[in-house]
Amino acid sequence: MQQLCIIGGGIVGLCNALFLQQAGFDVLLLDANAVGSGCSAGNAGHFATEQVFPLAQPALLRQLPAMLLNPLGPLRIRSGYLLQALPWFARFVANMRKDKRNANQQALSGLNHASLASWQKLLHSCQLSQQIQYRGALLVTERSDLTALQQQYQAYRDAGIDVRWCKQNELLQLEPALSAKLTAALDFTEVAHSCDPLALCQQLYQQFCQLGGRYMRTDVRQIIPTPKRHRLICSHGDINAEQVIIAAGAHSAQLTRQLGWPVPLEAERGYHLMLQAADLSRPVSSLERKCIMTPMQHGLRVAGTAEFAGLQAKPDYQRAIVLQQHADQLLRQRTAAVRPEAEAAEHVFANHTVWAGNRPSLPDSLPVLGSCPRHTGIYYNFGHQHLGLTQAAFSAELLTSCLLKQTPALDLTPFRINRF
Known part of the structure; x- marks a missing residue:
């Protein structure tokens, strides 16, 4: 199994974790806070x-x-x-x-x-x-x-x-x-709408764990990319991963900047x-x-x-x-x-x-979705603004296709990180 780390345990990260665990990846989910907290719990519940x-x-x-x-x-x-x-x-x-x-x-x-x-x-x-x-x-x-x-x-x-x-x-x-x-x-x-977005996150997380997925509550402070494995400097020790997805919502910009891609994320x-x-x-x-x-x-x-x-x-x-x-x-x-x-x-x-x-808001109202142009094995899925709940499953499905080396169901060019 391919070892993969997802940084961000909100609804976007959770959907990514579940799709990829179902697809046969060995997924470790990382977040400094409880899974499903933040905007994933407090949103309006509207699939808009x-x-x-x-x-x-x-x-x-x-x-x-x-x-x-x-x-x-x-x-x-x-x-x-x-x-x-x-x-x-x-x-x-x-x-x-x-x-x-x-x-x-x-x-x-x-x-x-x-x-x-x-x-x-x-x-x-x-x-x-x-x-x-x-x-x-x-x-x-x-x-x-x-x-x-x-x-x-x-x-x-x-x-x-x-x-x-x-x-x-x-x-x-x-x-x-x-x-x-x-x-x-x-x-x-x-x-459609959800009557309890936090419960939705928690149940998705339970399914992820039942499939063998793992979660660690830790703050990812730095990503050091290498040709084969990427080193994550975390508050609870270092982690090495073959592949990394940055899905940390409004906190994603500090990580992408380290990789050479500053984004105008507010x-x-x-x-x-x-x-x-x-x-x-x-x-x-x-x-x-x-x-x-x-x-x-x-x-x-x-x-x-x-x-x-x-x-x-x-x-x-x-x-x-x-x-x-x-x-x-x-x-x-x-x-x-x-x-x-x-x-x-x-x-x-x-x-x-x-x-x-x-x-996590970008000035064109589009998320950043797809692979890192500079470092193989690093991917992005953040910046969904008001539509994180709405787009979480489909954006995760699209990114799963990328990691499986399949053609995504939607052209990801408009969402590339280097559009800025």
Whole structure:
């Protein structure tokens, strides 16, 4: 068996570990934290295959001042971090060019189109199909002028997304718990969600271990590549591996830099707040508020916001608390915070159960996926931004094909690390 180390025990690393262990590799999974922690546990649980549009859209420039000035707004850049973040934002704006935007959208569409089928394959092989709920998702608006929603509807249709226009009466029949102030919605019928992303990670990990996979909780500090085996300098001793996959999310950049490939990877922090269960059957996103509410096993998860503050900055949990105000406007009745009995991935702040995590974001909204151009036996799978849960299985399946010396089902050229 070929010995292989995967750096990163989040959902992307876990899917890679499981696919490769099934394929006959001897896999050692490495992470400084518990398996499935971080964004893999705290995400919105939405398999968002409809999200094929890169975040770098020209319309965002017009909306940016209002977003930054609004204390309830979806975007914040901490004042002390602005200068450090400027190079990333310059690249982000450069990706708003029409040719760049179209190419990035095409690449995203390719990843997302096969993502749910790949998840179904992986979960079926592990007898875990019940971990995904197929009830669709809604994008709602509060405006009486439906022009913006109609434009969004047409954009999705043009991109080949299965979407249905939902009038107000249809919307409230689908989800009676929503506020009557909502005027219309888009109904995405070919998407899914998880009611417990952390449990999903834990069950995938159990399957990996049952197949003979191994896990070590250690911090990988340095990779020293050699022609035949690669030396990993870790906090608990050195490890030698024939092949290495870097899937460490927002922490991946420090490792790729050592290998000669600096990447413009930003830690885009997201937050969530847990509320008592509202009678929703599917994820509901707000066009104006840029947040999402997902019914979870232990309550209603309200997630959203993007904060640029750096990887090491302490979370500002007030960013999670304000999500309550958005939920109050979107639901028919106010729902209170859940009793603060937070899981390991969550925290208690101001008597609320909250969470913060660093999304690994690249300025073109595409992950880094594929082999290292300089060092044989080193591979990358990180930078999925808001779509780590969505794309984890398919990106792992694609990378497994590379390691098996097979042709991947999707051209990986748009995701190469040297595109920067």
